Amino acid sequence: MRxxxxxNGRPQExxxxxxxxxxxxxxxxxxxxxxxxxACEQGECGSCTVRLDGVPVCSCLVAxxxxxxxxxxxxxxxxxxxxxxxxxxxxATGACGTPLDAAKQWEARPSDSQTGEGTxxxxxxxxxxDAGAVQCGFCTPGLLVAAxxxxxxxxxxxxxxxxxxxxxxxxxxxxxxxxxxxxRLAAARQGEAV
Amino acid sequence: MDFLRPASWEEALAAKAEHPTAVPIAGGTDxxxxxxxxxxxxxxxxxxxxxxxxxxxxxxxxxxRLGASVPYTRIMERLRGxxxxxxxxSHTVASPQIRNRGGVGGNLGTASPAGDAHPALLAxxxxxxxxxVRGSRLIPIDEFYTGxxxxxxxxxxxxxxxxxxxxxxxxxxxxxxxRNAMVIAVCAFGLALHPSSRTVRTGIGSAAPTPVRAxxxxxxxxxxxxxxxxxxxxxIITPSVAKQFxxxxxAACNPIDDVRGTASYRRHAVGIMARRTLTWTxxxxxxxxxxxxxxx
Ligand code: FES
Ligand code: FES
Numbered sequence: 087m088r089x090x091x092x093x094n095g096r097p098q099e100x101x102x103x104x105x106x107x108x109x110x111x112x113x114x115x116x117x118x119x120x121x122x123x124x125a126c127e128q129g130e131c132g133s134c135t136v137r138l139d140g141v142p143v144c145s146c147l148v149a150x151x152x153x154x155x156x157x158x159x160x161x162x163x164x165x166x167x168x169x170x171x172x173x174x175x176x177x178a179t180g181a182c183g184t185p186l187d188a189a190k191q192w193e194a195r196p197s198d199s200q201t202g203e204g205t206x207x208x209x210x211x212x213x214x215x216d217a218g219a220v221q222c223g224f225c226t227p228g229l230l231v232a233a234x235x236x237x238x239x240x241x242x243x244x245x246x247x248x249x250x251x252x253x254x255x256x257x258x259x260x261x262x263x264x265x266x267x268x269x270r271l272a273a274a275r276q277g278e279a280v
Numbered sequence: 281m282d283f284l285r286p287a288s289w290e291e292a293l294a295a296k297a298e299h300p301t302a303v304p305i306a307g308g309t310d311x312x313x314x315x316x317x318x319x320x321x322x323x324x325x326x327x328x329x330x331x332x333x334x335x336x337x338x339x340x341x342x343x344x345r346l347g348a349s350v351p352y353t354r355i356m357e358r359l360r361g362x363x364x365x366x367x368x369x370s371h372t373v374a375s376p377q378i379r380n381r382g383g384v385g386g387n388l389g390t391a392s393p394a395g396d397a398h399p400a401l402l403a404x405x406x407x408x409x410x411x412x413v414r415g416s417r418l419i420p421i422d423e424f425y426t427g428x429x430x431x432x433x434x435x436x437x438x439x440x441x442x443x444x445x446x447x448x449x450x451x452x453x454x455x456x457x458x459r460n461a462m463v464i465a466v467c468a469f470g471l472a473l474h475p476s477s478r479t480v481r482t483g484i485g486s487a488a489p490t491p492v493r494a495x496x497x498x499x500x501x502x503x504x505x506x507x508x509x510x511x512x513x514x515x516i517i518t519p520s521v522a523k524q525f526x527x528x529x530x531a532a533c534n535p536i537d538d539v540r541g542t543a544s545y546r547r548h549a550v551g552i553m554a555r556r557t558l559t560w561t562x563x564x565x566x567x568x569x570x571x572x573x574x575x576x
Pocket of ligand 2: 219220221222223224225226256257258259260
C-alpha cells in the first residue's frame with residue numbers, strides 16, 4: 087500500500103509498504119531516515135521515539151497505515167523544529183508545522199538535517215554534547231525527542247519531572263546522570279534565553 | 281494482509297461484520313508487538329485511529345462514558361477526580377510514549393490478566409459497551425473476562441466505550457514490579473470504597489487466569505464494617521479485620537509461576553497490597569468524614 091504523510095515538514099510518499107509494517111521501518115528503510123533507532127521493536131526502550139502530530143510515541147508500535155495524513159518529526163528534523171518553535175514564540179505543538187512554501191523549498195542536501203552535518207543543533211542536542219550525555223549514542227535520538235517535548239511543555243522541570251518524562255527511554259551506557267545534567271542544562275539555557 | 285481504515289464507527293462495524301477475523305488496532309501497543317515479532321499475522325488490520333469519538337469521554341451523573349481509545353495520559357490528566365483508581369493505574373502503564381497511544385479499549389480487547397486497567401475497573405464497577413451491526417450491549421465488567429486473553433466479545437463486536445462508575449469515595453491502586461516504569465505487573469491490586477452503598481470492591485491483576493474480584497474478602501469486610509459501625513464512627517479498622525481481609529484476598533488468587541514471579545510470591549504480595557490499599561483508602565475516608573463532621 088501507499089502511505090502519504092509529512093516528515094520533518096516535508097510531504098513524503100512511501101510505496102509498496104507492507105500492511106503490517108511499522109512507522110519505524112518506513113522511516114529507516116524506505117525514507118532513508120535512520121536517526122530513529124530500532125532496538126527492541128516492542129515499546130520497551132524508546133530509542134524509536136518520534137513526534138506524531140506533536141505527541142511523543144514509539145514509532146515501532148505505530149502501523150505505517152495509521153500515519154496517513156499525519157505529521158511526524160524525527161530526530162533529523164529536531165533542530166529545525168526547535169528553531170521554528172523559538173521563532174514562533176514557543177509554538178511547535180505540531181499544529182504549526184513547516185509552512186508549505188518552506189517545505190517545498192527544502193531539498194535534501196548532503197549537509198541538511200538528513201545527516202545533521204552543517205546544521206545548527208537544537209538546544210537539547212547541544213546540551214547533550216556539552217554535558218557528555220552521549221556514549222554509544224544508540225538511545226540518544228529517542229531521548230532527544232522525548233526531552234525536547236518535555237521542555238516544550240514544561241520549561242522549568244524538576245528532577246522528578248525529567249525522570250518521569252524520560253522513563254520510557256532506556257540507556258545502557260551512561261547511567262543517566264549525564265543525561266539528567268544535559269536536560270537541566272538545556273532547561274537553564276532556555277530560561278536564560280527568554 | 282489488508283489494512284482497513286474506516287472513517288466512521290458505522291464503517292468500522294460494517295468492516296468487522298464482513299471480516300470477523302479483522303484485528304482492531306488503535307494505540308498499537310499490543311498488536312504491533314505481536315506483528316513485529318511475527319507472533320501474529322492477521323488477515324486484516326482494522327485501524328480505529330480515524331474514529332475521533334473513540335478518543336472522547338462524557339462525564340454523566342453516575343458514571344463516565346470513556347471512549348475505548350482515550351489515551352492513558354488523558355485519563356491521568358483529566359479524569360483523576362471522577363476515576364481516581366483508574367487514573368492511578370493509568371500512571372503505572374509502561375511509559376509516557378505508550379500512555380500517549382494506549383487506552384482502556386486495548387486493555388479490554390487483549391484481556392491479558394496483567395492489564396493495568398482491569399483491577400481499577402473491577403473495583404470501581406464498570407460496564408463495557410460493545411457493538412456490532414446487530415446492535416449494542418453493555419457487558420458487566422465481572423462477566424467480561426472469560427479466560428486467559430479471552431473476553432466476552434463476539435467475533436463481529438467492537439468495544440466502543442467503557443462506562444465506569446464515578447468515585448463516591450477513596451480509591452487506590454497498587455502494583456508490584458521490578459522498577460517504576462516500563463514494567464508488566466507481577467501482580468496488582470485495586471480497591472474502591474463506596475460509602476454511598478457502604479461497600480468495598482476489589483480487583484486483582486496478574487494473579488489468576490483472568491482479572492478477578494476478591495468477592496469473599498469483600499463480603500467479609502462489608503459485614504465487619506457494618507457490624508462495627510465503621511462507616512459512621514470512622515474508627516481505624518481493627519488490625520485483625522484488615523489481616524483477615526488480606527488473607528481472603530490472597531485466597532482469591534489462582535496464580536502461576538512464571539518469569540515475573542512465583543505463585544506463592546504473588547499470593548503473598550496481593551495480601552500485602554490488599555491491607556495497604558485498605559489502610560490508605562480508609563485513612564482518607566476517615567479524613568473526609570472527620571472534616572465533614574467538623575463543618576456540620
Ligand atoms: S524500538 Fe521502539 S521502543 Fe524500542
Ligand atoms: S549512550 Fe549508549 S545506550 Fe545510551
